[in-house]
Amino acid sequence: MAAESLENISLDTFSQFLHLIPHLKNPIQFAPGECSCKGDLPHNVLDFLAHALKANIAHIQTLWDIIGPHAMNTAPVAPTSRDLEAFRVYGVENEISYWDVYPPTRICTMPLCNGQQLGDHMCHKAVLFTLQEGALPIFSTSVYCHSIYYHNYVVHKETSTRTYYPGVPEIIQLATYYFAESALLEFFATQMAFAWVSAENCSRVYNHTLSNKSAHILNNLQAYSSFPLDSPTPHSATPASMTPEHVSGGFILYSLLLDSAEQKEILVLPHDVGSQRLRVQPAMEARNKAMEGTGQEYWDHACDKCCILLENNGEMRKIQAAVTDGVSIGHPRCAAELHCQKPLPSPLHVFCIDHAHYDKICRVRGCSATCEPGSRTCADSGHQVMESNFVARGKAMFQLHHRLKQAGVHIPSDSSADTADDPDLIPVEPNEPDQDKPLHDGKSESGNRSLRATFGRCRTHNEQLLVRLVAISAVKLFCEQTFPTTPSMPEYLFFDDACHLHRLIQDDPHWAYTATPADVFHHDRKHGPGDTYCQQNVNPAGFPELILPDGKWRFNTSVAEQTNAWIGGFQAMVRQMEVTYYNFFLDEMIKRRNRFMVEELERKGHNPWQINRNALL
Structure with missing residues (x-):
């Protein structure tokens, strides 16, 4: 038959x-x-x-x-x-x-089940965002036993945790009904690191081009009016649009999975927490903690461009240099006290939970009266005028452009940041001494006494970067956390305010073999010839090892300024991030840039040296 x-x-x-x-x-x-x-x-x-x-x-x-x-x-x-x-x-x-997604096993892996075949299949419609084929309708299947098996992870009912399978999957679940290719998430991460593309603009680019293979026609119908589509697919017919939350959430989960795979660990997240951001919060905090001090993978980098060997009395001596500098980007912090480190309930809050009662107190400094309903100041007419002026100035677009210009950042007019309702976009005069605090000056009706007020959010002062003279990572403590032992310290640490640093560390044994010259650029402009202490202790010309026989400088001490220009490009992207994601995001960006810089150095023939990391620690 x-x-x-x-x-x-x-x-x-x-x-x-x-x-x-x-x-x-x-x-x-x-x-x-x-x-x-x-x-x-x-x-x-x-x-x-x-x-x-x-x-x-x-x-x-x-x-x-x-x-x-x-x-x-x-x-x-x-x-x-x-x-x-x-x-x-x-x-x-x-x-x-x-592209349908399924669990990688049909057998329960729990010891009590003895290899029992999984059953109770559940299938639901979903959307997969791909790099090459656009946004596709797919079906996602999960199977049940004592635990629930999904495409990326197992949910253990007793502990209510998600245990991810080892390695990095080709397809990652962003939300219940949304998935993305790892290749696409890598593309987004690369856009962020090298082109400062925000999550919102990543989603815009995807929805306008990559989500549909005929996007070049659909976006230019007048030009392609005589070109028939093989299979017309208008934008409205695509399964779903990618959102900024998909991009940022996918970036976080993809980065965590990459890190777990690199560390030969298994990623475990809470399951019943309500939102994906809350779910990944503990893992991000743990990752941030691991990155402190010596956590960056190229912390112990050395090559023939940043590290040299000199012979001294028949012995070889290593000379390694680093530059530290700050860049004026930061995350929102509690405005109640300068050193309050409690996290804000959200990036839009001004005070942490412990200082929430400050919200009901007049924002003019020195005033303890209760705020008027709907206002941030008390009934004092002078205080109310200050708030009115603050609101009016905050709406002036030129003030916003001025702040970005001060930071050395060029942001296109169609920025991804929604500046219209941002309570932190407050005018700060260029000559104000404390620009990390949102202040407003005014005069009381009773005289010329100057009043100051804090109306918007406060931000951390800057991000301190410590740069090998080829790649990245407040000031004394920061350096000691980065180089936790005397052997790990560089022989030369360049810093723009080196004279004050030198006074602080001159009797510290941790710094016994580390000189602290000012970088060439700042020494010429900030350390005058009449400053004897500076000339004797931090003038880079006073260190012959830093000068080549032809009179040129051995190290490029301007590298921190060059790096500042790169990391300053993230200002518009990170200004709304809460502190955990802020630190996680910048750590990942630095990690990616470090890898790129080392690859470039090796491509140009600057071979890395093998250093015993344990000996340094």
Whole structure:
């Protein structure tokens, strides 16, 4: 009977059947109920194949009976355009897509289950954001036992935790019904690191171009008016749009999975916490803690460009240099006290929970009266005028541009930051001595006494960077945390305010073998010839080892300024971030840039040296 049916099956149908079955292993194996190669194909798979191969169901079943086991054991090959078209046209109605996601196992891995086969399959519609094929409708399947198995992780009911599978998956779940290719998330992370593209602008670029393979036509219909679309797909017909939350959440989870894989660890997150941001918060905090001090992977970097060997009385001596400097970007902090380190409930709050009562007190300094309803000042008319002036000045666009210009940041007019309702965009006069505090000056009605007020959020003063004279990482404590032992300290640490640092560390044994010259640029401008202490202790010309025989400087001490220009580009992106994500994001950006810089150095022939990290620690 089967042989008679096989005679009526074309060679093309036979060949295409062999080609498609390996791509349908999961829909076959995860079909509800017991399924094996000797049984019938699931109804949805049978219907899909009949339409895709343009064959009747009897012929498909005959092929399955004869070559099903062989086809199931064949490794899938790359899908052709014909395959993808078949899945697109006939797959969705049968709850099948080429990109469907399934758990990596059909057997329960819990010890109590003794290898029991998983059951109670649940399938739901989802969207997959891909780098090459755009936004695709897919189906996600989960299976149950004592635990719930999803594509990326297992949910343990007893502990309510998500335990991710080892390694980095090709597809990462962003939310219940949304997935993204790791390749796409890598693309977003690279855009952020090298082009300062915000999560919102990443999502805009994706939705306008990558989400649809015909985007070049759809975005320019007038130019392509005579060019027919093979399969018209207007923007409104795409499965879903990518949101900034998808991008930022995907970046965080992808980075955590990468780090876990690099550390040979398993990522475990809480499950029942309400939102993805709350779910990843503990893991981000742990990652931030691990990155403090010596956590950056290139902390112990050394190569023939940043580290040299000099012979002294027959002995070889290492000379390594670093530069430290600050860049004026920061995250919102509690405005109640200068040194309050309690986190804010959200980036839009002015005070932490412990100082929340300050919200009801007049913001004019020295005034303890209660605020008027709907106001940030008391009933004093002078205080109310100060607030009115503050609000009016805050709406002046030129003030905003001035602040960005001060930071050395160029932001296009169509910035991703929603500046209209940002309570922190407050005018600060260029000559005010304390620019990290949002202040406003005014005069009381009773005289010329100057009043100062804090209306908006306060921010941390700056990000301190410590840069090997080729790559990145307040000031004495910061350096001691980065170089925790005397052997790990660089022989030279360049700093713009080196004279004050020198006074602070001159009797500290931790700094016994570290000189602190000012960098060349700042020494010429901030340390005058009449300052004897500076000239004797921090003038870089007073250190012969820093000068080459031809009179040129051995190290590029301007590298921190160059790095400041790079990290300053993130100002608009990080200004709304709460402190945990702020630190996590910048650590990841620095890590990526360090890797790039080391690759560039090696490409140019500056080979890294092997340093015993444990000996330094």
